[in-house]
Structure formats: structure tokens, C-alpha cells
Amino acid sequence: xxxxxxxxxxxxxxxxxxxxxxxxxxxxxxxxxxxxxxxxxxxxxxxxxxxxxxxxxxxxxxxxxxxxxxxxxxxxxxxxxxxxxxxxxxxxxxxxxxxxxxxxxxxxxxxxxxxxxxxxxxxxxxxxxxxxxxxxxxxxxxxxxxxxxxxxxxxxxxxxxxxxxxxxxxxxxxxxxxxxxxxxxxxxxxxxxxxxxxxxxxxxxxxxxxxxxxxxxxxxxxxxxxxxxxxxxxxxxxxxxxxxxxxxxxxxxxxxxxxxxxxxxxxxxxxxxxxxxxxxxxxxxxxxxxxxxxxxxxxxxxxxxxxxxxxxxxxxxxxx
Amino acid sequence: xxxxxxxxxxxxxxxxxxxxxxxxxxxxxxxxxxxxxxxxxxxxxxxxxxxxxxxxxxxxxxxxxxxxxxxxxxxxxxxxxxxxxxxxxxxxxxxxxxxxxxxxxxxx
Numbered sequence: 001x002x003x004x005x006x007x008x009x010x011x012x013x014x015x016x017x018x019x020x021x022x023x024x025x026x027x028x029x030x031x032x033x034x035x036x037x038x039x040x041x042x043x044x045x046x047x048x049x050x051x052x053x054x055x056x057x058x059x060x061x062x063x064x065x066x067x068x069x070x071x072x073x074x075x076x077x078x079x080x081x082x083x084x085x086x087x088x089x090x091x092x093x094x095x096x097x098x099x100x101x102x103x104x105x106x107x108x109x110x111x112x113x114x115x116x117x118x119x120x121x122x123x124x125x126x127x128x129x130x131x132x133x134x135x136x137x138x139x140x141x142x143x144x145x146x147x148x149x150x151x152x153x154x155x156x157x158x159x160x161x162x163x164x165x166x167x168x169x170x171x172x173x174x175x176x177x178x179x180x181x182x183x184x185x186x187x188x189x190x191x192x193x194x195x196x197x198x199x200x201x202x203x204x205x206x207x208x209x210x211x212x213x214x215x216x217x218x219x220x221x222x223x224x225x226x227x228x229x230x231x232x233x234x235x236x237x238x239x240x241x242x243x244x245x246x247x248x249x250x251x252x253x254x255x256x257x258x259x260x261x262x263x264x265x266x267x268x269x270x271x272x273x274x275x276x277x278x279x280x281x282x283x284x285x286x287x288x289x290x291x292x293x294x295x296x297x298x299x300x301x302x303x304x305x306x307x308x309x310x311x312x313x314x315x316x317x318x319x320x
Numbered sequence: 321x322x323x324x325x326x327x328x329x330x331x332x333x334x335x336x337x338x339x340x341x342x343x344x345x346x347x348x349x350x351x352x353x354x355x356x357x358x359x360x361x362x363x364x365x366x367x368x369x370x371x372x373x374x375x376x377x378x379x380x381x382x383x384x385x386x387x388x389x390x391x392x393x394x395x396x397x398x399x400x401x402x403x404x405x406x407x408x409x410x411x412x413x414x415x416x417x418x419x420x421x422x423x424x425x426x427x428x
Contacts, residue, residue, distance in 0.1 A: 034358065035414045045354040063354060082362070084416065100418055 002094045002105045003029050005304055007078075008085050008249075009112030011042025012290045013280025015069035016297030017110045017304075022076030024305045029079045029104065031097070032070075033113075036084040037246035041066035042114050043281075044290055053290055065290070090253045090273050108275045108308055110300045111254075111262065113246040115281040115288070119239060120154070122219075124210035128237075132216025135239045137163035141170050145215060148172045151236030152219060154179075154207060160240035161185035161193045167238065168198040175232060176201045177221060210237065245282045254278075259285050269300040277304055325367040327377045330384040336375050337402065343374035343427050344402040348393045350381045355414040356397040362417055363399070366424060373428055401427050 005021050007014050010032030021028040032040040039045050044062035051059040074080060081099070089096040094105040117135030119125065125133055132145065137153065146167070152175040153164045161183065164176045176193065181204050183190045193199055204224040211218045219237055222229045245261045247254070255272040257263040262271055262278040269277040277300035280293035327336065336344050347363050349356030360378065367376040381388040381396055391400050392410075401409040401423060408427045411419060 034362075035355075035416055039354050039358045039414065041354065063357075082358075100416070 002107060003027070004106065004308055005029070005108045005110065005301075006031070006095075006097050006104065006106040007110045007112060008088070008097065009033065009037075009042070009114055009246075009280065009282070010040045010070070010080075011044065011066075011112060011114050011280055011293055012069060013114070013282075013293040013297035013300075014042075014110075014112035015066070015073045016294040017112060017279060017301040018073035018078040019069070019076055020298050020301035021110075021305065022073060022078045024301070025077070026305060026308065027077055027079070028073075029081065029106070030073065031081050031083060031085050031099065034082055034084045037113055038116055040082060041070070043117075050290065069294075085249060088249055088253070090250075090276055093275060095275065107311065108304045109277070110269075110297075110304060111250065111271075111276065111278040111282055112280045112293075112297060112300075113249070113282045114293075115243040115245045115261075115285070117239060117243050118241045120207065120241070122207060122210050124212075128210050128212060128216040131214065132212060132235055133210065133237045133239070137167050137238045137240070141167050141238075146170050146236045149235040150175065150233060151238065152177055152207070152232060152234045153238045153240055155240035155242075156180055156182070157184045157240065157242070158186055158189055159242070161189035163238055163240045164193055164199050165189075165196065167236075168196060171236065172198070174199045175234060177205050177207060178203055179206055179224065180204065207237065243281065243285060243288070245285070247282060261285050268303055269296050270303060275307065325371065325376060326364055327375060328379075329377075330379060330387040333377045333379065333387065336377065337404065340375060341404065343408075343424065344377060345374055345424065346377045346379055346391065346400045346402065348379045348381055348388055348391060348396055348398045348400070350396045353396050359397045359399075359414055363420065366421060370424065370428075374424060399423075403427065 005026045005028045007017050007028050007030040018028050018030045044066050050062050050065055083099040085097055085099055087098040094107050095109050096105055147170050150173045151171040153160055154177045156178040164174045167174050205221045207219050208222045209220045218233050220229055221232050255263045262283040264278055264283050269279050271278050279296035279300040281288050363376055399411040409423045
């Protein structure tokens with residue numbers, strides 16, 4: 001049996017694609033993953049309050065938002081398989097998608113495997129992850145834990161600058177820990193950061209360990225030139241050292257952009273292979289929001305639906 | 321009671337440890353733990369597939385903190401395999417499904 005559409009990944013992009021494809025009667029099969037590239041439901045499963053998803057005036061918990069999307073996808077006929085895809089073959093159609101237990105063939109595939117925030121894996125990091133240490137300032141910055149306290153941001157790029165600036169709304173002081181001797185952020189962002197009186201930049205430092213009780217209280221930082229170690233009393237530590245798209249499965253088969261994300265064509269979600277689309281964070285290093293992921297998931301499903309209809313049409317024309 | 325496949329809490333675990341010579345698989349989790357929620361149905365499925373050959377005990381770390389400490393759980397989910405008083409295997413974190421079934425097969 002050949003499926004019409006397989007969706008790989010289960011964040012907002014995957015479930016939204018499944019809802020649209022299900023309603024278009026494509027009977028999508030969705031691999032929601034298990035332990036690779038994060039847990040089923042994606043990055044929102046490890047988030048608490050989602051305050052910026054339209055339609056939830058009082059906010060909603062990340063996991064319950066994902067549970068709702070999953071139920072909605074199932075309601076419209078999606079077959080959900082809770083397992084990791086371990087191989088795909090896009091070299092010939094129908095495409096082959098393989099897990100440890102099964103292998104299925106499909107005319108079309110939508111990739112929504114997302115991205116994983118990079119971490120430093122410092123001593124103590126596991127203990128304070130989500131108890132002071134976070135990879136998403138925009139998600140966690142408004143947490144009461146960070147109100148009127150000192151916090152630190154690690155990174156020197158645009159997202160580090162953006163997060164440092166954003167966090168000044170809540171924290172009394174933001175220490176920007178730059179590992180190099182200059183910022184990689186754009187000139188505009190640089191001048192905003194350099195001129196902000198709540199932001200203190202530490203050049204050529206590296207955090208080396210984290211300390212606290214229930215929550216983070218302090219970190220140690222090391223001067224990269226002298227090797228000197230000092231303490232920094234912060235209740236928050238935000239990583240803005242980039243994301244890593246979950247593309248390992250597709251390496252060598254799909255074209256990637258210069259940042260290593262799946263390349264999509266123009267304003268569409270089409271990849272370089274006809275019949276394969278990519279939506280959500282796996283093809284977006286810029287916006288990285290639940291709502292934009294859902295938006296591109298919708299686009300991918302609509303594009304796949306149209307493409308599948310054209311394929312069927314041209315086949316029947318050829319037969320006639 | 322011993323015909324059941326899935327149990328909850330530390331008192332069930334203590335009873336099984338004393339009264340059953342079968343393999344006991346303890347899954348220690350916590351509320352709001354996404355990985356624990358992902359793992360739970362997988363272990364329940366394994367328990368059904370292996371009907372009767374091992375006992376699955378689900379433990380909530382916040383309700384049974386003493387047991388969690390006794391089992392040396394520092395992060396959830398943690399799966400601990402027991403036969404009587406003998407600890408056979410320990411799997412920390414959410415791992416590929418195969419790892420759980422292999423560990424069970426080896427320990428049966």
C-alpha cells in the first residue's frame with residue numbers, strides 16, 4: 001500500500017499540516033517521533049505558559065496546546081505513529097520512510113522535524129534547566145523568576161543581542177557574556193546593546209559552571225585571556241548560541257541553506273525534491289515561533305494537496 | 321493482585337518485591353514531565369505484550385520521594401529493573417523503545 005502523504009515531526013508545523021491534509025481527505029500518516037530531536041509535540045512540550053498564541057487570551061500551557069493540536073489532527077483522520085523515523089529514501093517515488101519497526105511508502109512527504117536549541121552542557125545545567133537556565137528568552141523572560149533580578153545571556157550574535165534587549169524589560173541587569181572579542185550582531189543591534197544602561201557586556205568570557213538550590217543562584221565565568229575564574233550572581237542564564245536544525249535524516253538528499261536549514265523555494269515550502277516539503281523550524285532560523293511554524297505547516301499541506309491532485313490528473317490524462 | 325500487569329506507587333512495589341519472583345520494572349516519573357508522559361504508554365504496551373512475564377510499577381517521584389531516593393533517581397524518567405531485591409538494570413532519560421524491550425528480554 002502506498003500512502004498519499006507522510007508527515008515527519010509533531011510540533012505546531014506537523015500537526016497543522018496534518019489537520020489541513022486530514023480535512024483534504026489525504027489520510028496523512030504522521031510520525032510524531034519518540035526520543036530523537038526532542039519529544040513528541042516538540043519544543044513547546046518543555047515550555048510552560050504560551051502567552052502569544054492567538055486565540056488563548058489567558059495564555060495556555062505548551063503541552064496542553066500541543067495535546068489540542070494532536071487531538072484535532074486525529075479528529076480529521078490523521079494516523080499518528082509514536083516512533084522515530086530512522087531513514088528516508090527520497091531518490092525515487094514513491095518515497096520510503098523507515099522506523100525501527102516498519103517501512104512505509106508515500107507519494108508525498110512533509111518534513112517538520114524542528115530544531116533543537118544548542119546548549120553548553122555546563123556542570124549543573126541539567127539540574128537548573130527550566131529552573132533558571134533557558135534557551136528561549138522570548139518564551140521564559142516574563143517568568144516571575146526573572147523579575148528585577150540579574151540575569152546573563154550567552155552569545156554574541158543577533159539573537160543574543162535581541163534577547164539581552166528583550167530581557168531588560170524584566171531583569172534589573174543583563175550580563176551579556178560574549179565568548180569572542182566582538183559582537184557578530186548587526187550594527188544596529190550592536191549600538192542598541194552597547195548603549196543600553198541595563199546591559200553590561202563581558203568580553204571574552206565563558207560560563208564554566210552553574211550553582212544554586214532549587215533554582216539557579218550563581219554561575220562561574222572564566223576569562224578566556226587570563227584564565228581567571230570569577231563568580232556572577234545571576235538567577236537566569238539564557239543561551240542564545242543558536243539552534244541546530246534536526247536534518248540528520250535528510251543529509252545528502254535535500255538542499256540546505258547556508259545556515260544548514262532545509263532550503264525552501266521562494267514563498268513556498270517546496271524543497272529541491274518534487275513531492276517533499278519542509279515546514280516549521282527545520283527550514284526557519286529567523287522567526288522560530290509556534291504560530292509561524294503552524295503557518296508554514298498549513299502552507300505545506302495546501303501545496304502537497306494541490307501537487308497530489310495534479311499528479312493524479314496527469315496520470316489519468318496519460319491513461320486516457 | 322499478582323495477575324495484574326501495571327501497578328502504581330511504592331506500596332505496590334514493596335509488596336511485589338516481597339511476594340513475586342518475576343521481573344519488576346519500576347518507572348519513576350513526575351507531573352509536568354513531558355518525557356515521562358511519552359514513555360508511559362510505551363512501557364504499558366510492553367507490559368501488555370509480555371502479559372504476565374513482568375510487573376510494571378509506575379511511581380510518581382513527588383508522591384513517593386523516599387522510594388525515588390532509595391532507587392537513586394536524580395532525573396526523570398528513570399526506569400529500574402528488579403528481581404526480588406536485586407537491581408538488574410537502570411535506564412535514565414527517554415531512550416529508544418528498543419532499549420527497554422531489550423533490557424526486559426535480557427532480564428526475564
